[in-house]
Amino acid sequence: MSHTIYDIAxxxxxxxxxxxxxxxxxxxxxxxxxxxxxxIANKVGYQPQGYARGLAxxxxxxxxxxxxxxxxxxxxxxxNGIQGVISETDFELHIYNVKPEENxxxxxxxxxxxxxxxxxxxxxxxxxxDDWAEVARLNQRMVLIDDAxxxxxxxxxxxxxxxxxxxxxxxxxxxxxxxxxxxxxxxxPAGKRCKGFLEIQREYGLTPDDSLVVxxxxxxRDGFNERNGYEAMHQLLALDSPPEAVVCVSDIQAIGALSAxxxxxxxxxxxxxDDIQLSEYIGLSTMRQPMYKMGREGARLLLDSLSERPSxxxxxxYTPELILRSTTNGIEQ
Amino acid sequence: MSHTIYDIAxxxxxxxxxxxxxxxxxxxxxxxxxxxxxxIANKVGYQPQGYARGLAxxxxxxxxxxxxxxxxxxxxxxxNGIQGVISETDFELHIYNVKPEENxxxxxxxxxxxxxxxxxxxxxxxxxxDDWAEVARLNQRMVLIDDAxxxxxxxxxxxxxxxxxxxxxxxxxxxxxxxxxxxxxxxxPAGKRCKGFLEIQREYGLTPDDSLVVxxxxxxRDGFNERNGYEAMHQLLALDSPPEAVVCVSDIQAIGALSAxxxxxxxxxxxxxDDIQLSEYIGLSTMRQPMYKMGREGARLLLDSLSERPSxxxxxxYTPELILRSTTNGIEQ
DNA sequence: TTGATATCTGTAAGCGCTTTCATTATTATC
DNA sequence: GATAATAATGAAAGCGCTTACAGATATCAA
Numbered sequence: 125m126s127h128t129i130y131d132i133a134x135x136x137x138x139x140x141x142x143x144x145x146x147x148x149x150x151x152x153x154x155x156x157x158x159x160x161x162x163x164i165a166n167k168v169g170y171q172p173q174g175y176a177r178g179l180a181x182x183x184x185x186x187x188x189x190x191x192x193x194x195x196x197x198x199x200x201x202x203x204n205g206i207q208g209v210i211s212e213t214d215f216e217l218h219i220y221n222v223k224p225e226e227n228x229x230x231x232x233x234x235x236x237x238x239x240x241x242x243x244x245x246x247x248x249x250x251x252x253x254d255d256w257a258e259v260a261r262l263n264q265r266m267v268l269i270d271d272a273x274x275x276x277x278x279x280x281x282x283x284x285x286x287x288x289x290x291x292x293x294x295x296x297x298x299x300x301x302x303x304x305x306x307x308x309x310x311x312x313p314a315g316k317r318c319k320g321f322l323e324i325q326r327e328y329g330l331t332p333d334d335s336l337v338v339x340x341x342x343x344x345r346d347g348f349n350e351r352n353g354y355e356a357m358h359q360l361l362a363l364d365s366p367p368e369a370v371v372c373v374s375d376i377q378a379i380g381a382l383s384a385x386x387x388x389x390x391x392x393x394x395x396x397x398d399d400i401q402l403s404e405y406i407g408l409s410t411m412r413q414p415m416y417k418m419g420r421e422g423a424r425l426l427l428d429s430l431s432e433r434p435s436x437x438x439x440x441x442y443t444p445e446l447i448l449r450s451t452t453n454g455i456e457q
Numbered sequence: 458m459s460h461t462i463y464d465i466a467x468x469x470x471x472x473x474x475x476x477x478x479x480x481x482x483x484x485x486x487x488x489x490x491x492x493x494x495x496x497i498a499n500k501v502g503y504q505p506q507g508y509a510r511g512l513a514x515x516x517x518x519x520x521x522x523x524x525x526x527x528x529x530x531x532x533x534x535x536x537n538g539i540q541g542v543i544s545e546t547d548f549e550l551h552i553y554n555v556k557p558e559e560n561x562x563x564x565x566x567x568x569x570x571x572x573x574x575x576x577x578x579x580x581x582x583x584x585x586x587d588d589w590a591e592v593a594r595l596n597q598r599m600v601l602i603d604d605a606x607x608x609x610x611x612x613x614x615x616x617x618x619x620x621x622x623x624x625x626x627x628x629x630x631x632x633x634x635x636x637x638x639x640x641x642x643x644x645x646p647a648g649k650r651c652k653g654f655l656e657i658q659r660e661y662g663l664t665p666d667d668s669l670v671v672x673x674x675x676x677x678r679d680g681f682n683e684r685n686g687y688e689a690m691h692q693l694l695a696l697d698s699p700p701e702a703v704v705c706v707s708d709i710q711a712i713g714a715l716s717a718x719x720x721x722x723x724x725x726x727x728x729x730x731d732d733i734q735l736s737e738y739i740g741l742s743t744m745r746q747p748m749y750k751m752g753r754e755g756a757r758l759l760l761d762s763l764s765e766r767p768s769x770x771x772x773x774x775y776t777p778e779l780i781l782r783s784t785t786n787g788i789e790q
Numbered sequence: 791t792t793g794a795t796a797t798c799t800g801t802a803a804g805c806g807c808t809t810t811c812a813t814t815a816t817t818a819t820c
Numbered sequence: 821g822a823t824a825a826t827a828a829t830g831a832a833a834g835c836g837c838t839t840a841c842a843g844a845t846a847t848c849a850a
Contacts, residue, residue: 139831181835207526406716462837508837513836
């Protein structure tokens with residue numbers, strides 16, 4: 125059914141080497157020959173087969189972005205940044221999901237071992253140093269976004285600092301009884317944000333109350349979902365002494381929390397986390413993370429390191445920025 | 458650096474055919490040999506190379522989901538459905554973005570021509586019959602989700618009917634001056650929804666007012682974005698006679714519209730479109746589309762047709778369901 | 791024991807390309 | 821016009837696997 129390089133060569137009266145050269149933009153083919161080959165190829169709809177090409181040339185021109193369970197708004201932003209950069213090149217972007225049910229290290233090793241791609245971008249994939257080291261040993265070009273490993277390029281955001289900033293905003297305005305809506309225990313970023321939340325309170329001489337740190341029961345997306353925020357907020361409001369303000373580990377949960385408050389006709393200042401695009405329209409105060417930017421820079425770095433000899437490691441740390449909107453209005457400055 | 462099947466065969470003292478058999482779960486290898494080979498492979502971290510495998514076996518065990526610009530909440534839901542099904546199998550899901558700047562037909566032909574995947578799921582990729590026919594001629598297994606082509610399996614949602622339903626809700630309650638927030642002109646689904654909106658009004662003996670059909674100026678995501686809804690709503694409110702109710706081609710735009718109303722302290726009943734997860738928490742009335750379901754069914758169908766001989770074509774049409782929430786509250790029943 | 795059958799393993803021929811190297815055709819240089 | 825340099829092409833050897841096919845070994849009934 126489908127044609128091979130041999131068919132094209134035969135029909136064009138040239139050797140397969142020449143056909144190959146035409147498709148590889150090698151300059152070493154005369155304009156006349158190129159035209160002839162291209163004409164025939166177009167007519168029969170020939171295109172070099174990806175697998176054969178990959179095998180013979182040992183490169184694929186594909187970049188794989190590895191993300192955990194798609195459907196997180198955070199990834200979307202990052203992916204958009206990546207996409208923007210990649211689409212300006214000849215590379216192709218494929219997106220690969222690591223499944224939450226299976227050991228991630230195992231999945232990564234399986235993926236990289238297969239050698240589909242010329243380079244990999246890991247977005248929000250969280251492993252510890254040892255595990256990353258094991259992945260790095262597979263010797264593929266990679267850069268991490270939203271995680272760090274000392275032996276590799278990365279772009280990271282400081283989760284602890286972000287949560288500290290949000291909490292500090294309330295502390296500086298005299299609040300001493302602050303709630304936190306966090307996510308699943310296994311979530312590393314949620315853990316760090318929680319830590320920052322507690323840490324700064326202690327620095328202010330307060331003893332954080334455990335009952336004010338809550339998480340909903342839903343495991344979907346590691347607890348980063350609306351329902352979770354909704355449940356958690358109800359839980360907080362049911363407390364003997366409900367919080368005077370709330371810090372949340374994601375915007376999406378904050379939206380659920382807002383809905384819970386509305387239901388009970390209560391309004392407590394709240395700060396989310398991420399600054400997803402919606403938040404502006406909801407009026408949600410939040411910690412902005414440079415998602416798009418990290419995507420762009422990560423992709424750019426990866427692409428560069430594919431062509432040039434990589435020089436030294438690029439390891440950047442960002443701190444989220446506090447964006448104030450209406451959910452924190454009316455608090456005395 | 459990396460090992461080939463020859464290295465493993467040599468170290469295990471067997472032929473490469475045997476190593477290959479071990480990795481292909483062929484039963485024709487004794488338990489002892491299998492164990493020996495696996496042990497060595499694990500020790501050195503060997504894994505068959507994807508390209509060589511694909512070339513030799515003419516199959517890849519990858520499914521590619523093709524979506525337009527990622528970052529649309531609609532796709533996310535569909536992808537989740539797809540992902541759920543695929544992850545129960547040995548197949549791998551890759552996601553491929555068609556770029557809005559380039560001719561989609563060309564991109565699809567390029568993608569399929571390369572023959573990366575065993576099967577393709579097209580999600581919300583809109584081509585006309587002739588173009589689909591041209592894609593189909595590439596002879597790859599494919600199923601369409603959220604578009605239709607007579608020569609191929611598909612799962613489609615009737616956009617016109619959806620918009621008719623939403624509009625009818627208002628018409629039946631005596632509204633005669635209804636606004637529509639639509640998206641970019643080039644968007645096919647938005648066009649159909651718009652058509653349904655106008656059509657039913659005429660059936661009710663009304664003459665729809667052109668000035669009540671608006672779109673924001675932002676081209677991002679074909680106009681399916683918050684800003685667009687926000688701008689459009691302001692435009693509607695600035696009219697000499699603003700609408701008494703609004704139908705919107707997406708939830709995300711409705712959220713922008715809500716924000717615009719809030720700014721002006723006005724509250725007009727509004728119905729969105731999609732029923733993204735958020736909408737429940739925002740209290741947005743909307744047209745629910747079976748996104749997750751279509752993803753699941755589409756993936757299942759594709760997978761089935763890869764193993765069994767495909768019987769007859771599966772072509773399903775869904776109609777969105779009207780979900781009433783607080784943005785349509787207070788309307789006399 | 792013997793042939794028939796079933797089970798396991800190896801040999802070797804591809805899969806459809808890229809790429810080195812050698813060869814031939816063309817052009818430039820004096 | 822002879823020689824050197826350059827440009828365009830082809831022959832052929834892989835790339836790292838899969839998979840007929842054939843061969844070897846083990847198992848079993850008679």
